[in-house]
Amino acid sequence: MKYMLIMRATDETFAAYEHVDFEEIIEAMGRFNQEMISAGVLVAAEGLDDASEGVVVDYSSQPPVVTDGPYGETKELFTGFWIVDVASKDEAIEWAKRAPLTGPGSKLEIRRVNSVEEFPQDNEWTRKERAWREATGQL
């Protein structure tokens, strides 16, 4: 079973790591990733750049409003994810508990990744996406 561990950080989290040496952050993250690789459970992982460099498209009105951000109005920011292939949700939780660079204000959300057989296979769009995944070696 695949689970996505989603990192959610708040201003409090960012403040806590603001003055931590980047090398140290890389090291802590690297160790954790290595541990999951060693255990044969890590399938994919990505981290996201600073939220201030991002853009939000808000559909509350038409046409949608595009702003820089997100700033302030969001309590929690999605900052990155891992996908682990484990035997149970408990195991995914156990890995999540070991994530580095956490602290007050940090959260990790754990969500099961739908597997291919949960989608209708005879749908044209599923087929097209599958062809693309196949051609590009995607998950």
Place this chain on the structure above:
Amino acid sequence: MAGGHGPAVRDARHVVGAVWRIESARIVGALARYTGDVALAEDVAQEALAEALVAWPRDGVPHNPAGWLTTVGRRRAIDTFRRRAALDERYAALAHQLGEGGAASGGSPASSGAASEGALLFDPDRVDDDVLALAFTACHPALSPEAQVALTLRVIGGLTSDEIARAFLVPTATVQARITRAKKTLSAARVPFEVPPPEERRERLGSVLSVVYLVFTEGSTATSGDDLIRPDLAHEALRMARVLARLAPDEPEVHGLLALLELTAARFPARTGPEGDPVLLEDQDRRRWDRAAIGRGRAALARAAGAGRGLGAYGLQAAIAECHAVAPSVDDTDWERIVVLYEALERLAPSPVVELNRAVALSMALGPAVALPVVDDLAGSERLAGSHLLPSVRGELLTRLGRTEEARSELSRAVDLCANYRERAVLERKLGDLS
């Protein structure tokens, strides 16, 4: 909450189980290095696990669960040495030596000090060697294949005797007896806890790979019972193969095995119908194959081939699986290449099953008339007597050649010999189609 079954208790038990699955190899590995005795390490690790199942629901989960388990294991090991010291001088010396760390005997570890005491055993530079040595020891040639499988699943996979028994459809007592016997054998043969020296390593690695393969095979083609696939065992084998690929990255066959398992597991979603009935390769909906697993398998195979030493038996089988994985349909499969790969496999690891598979590939590449003599030779040699595989392939070829009466008797024989209920149903259907 003690003794109750409220949510807190259940959660703590779940944590014990999950921590154990993740950490047991490192815990037993560290304890084996510490005591020099895998059998004892496994015993005391199990004692620690049993204590955790009582203590964590009662006192809460410790801050460093793996450290807690290792510490309790270490203390139980010292207790054991002290008990044996009365009978044997060697143990007295060992007990003294091991006790030097100032470990208090008995009781539960207090959370903080205990965890660091346990953490001391986890030498990050040694942990990989510990786990690798553990795999080599659990798969030692002095042990029977059944014992190797049971012990490996126990110490590397972290499965309980109950889980192993359920997976193999044998009584728990049988698994426990196998593990007990295995541990006695290791002690009696004085098998050292070590990664074998380079000159023995490749051959010994062969034992480790074959155990992982056996576990996977049992998971991917249930030899008996009602389910066709037991994904838990297959998943466990995959996880162990990934661990080995990282611990022994310079061994091409480790990557070959990993590739074979990934590529085979990729087909699982398509191998069973809605009722759990088996779907044959030609009828499988290839859109249901797990593309991510195929990608991982092909990457591992490229790594195995990239070593430039030629593919071994697992690598060749992975290459065959890759031919299927990249083919849009049965007809568009490169059957000629598959025949060549089977020929190479026969030279490397001759077996009647490989020969039979080559015959099937031949029939796809060049037609049933070319393949039938190969199958007839096999039948004449009686090397697959008692297996349903040969009559089912022969029945299939005869069907395609229009020799219906002979096909009928072959398929009937296959039905009689087949132990898996699901597979038998497929053969019965084929038999019915002949009328």
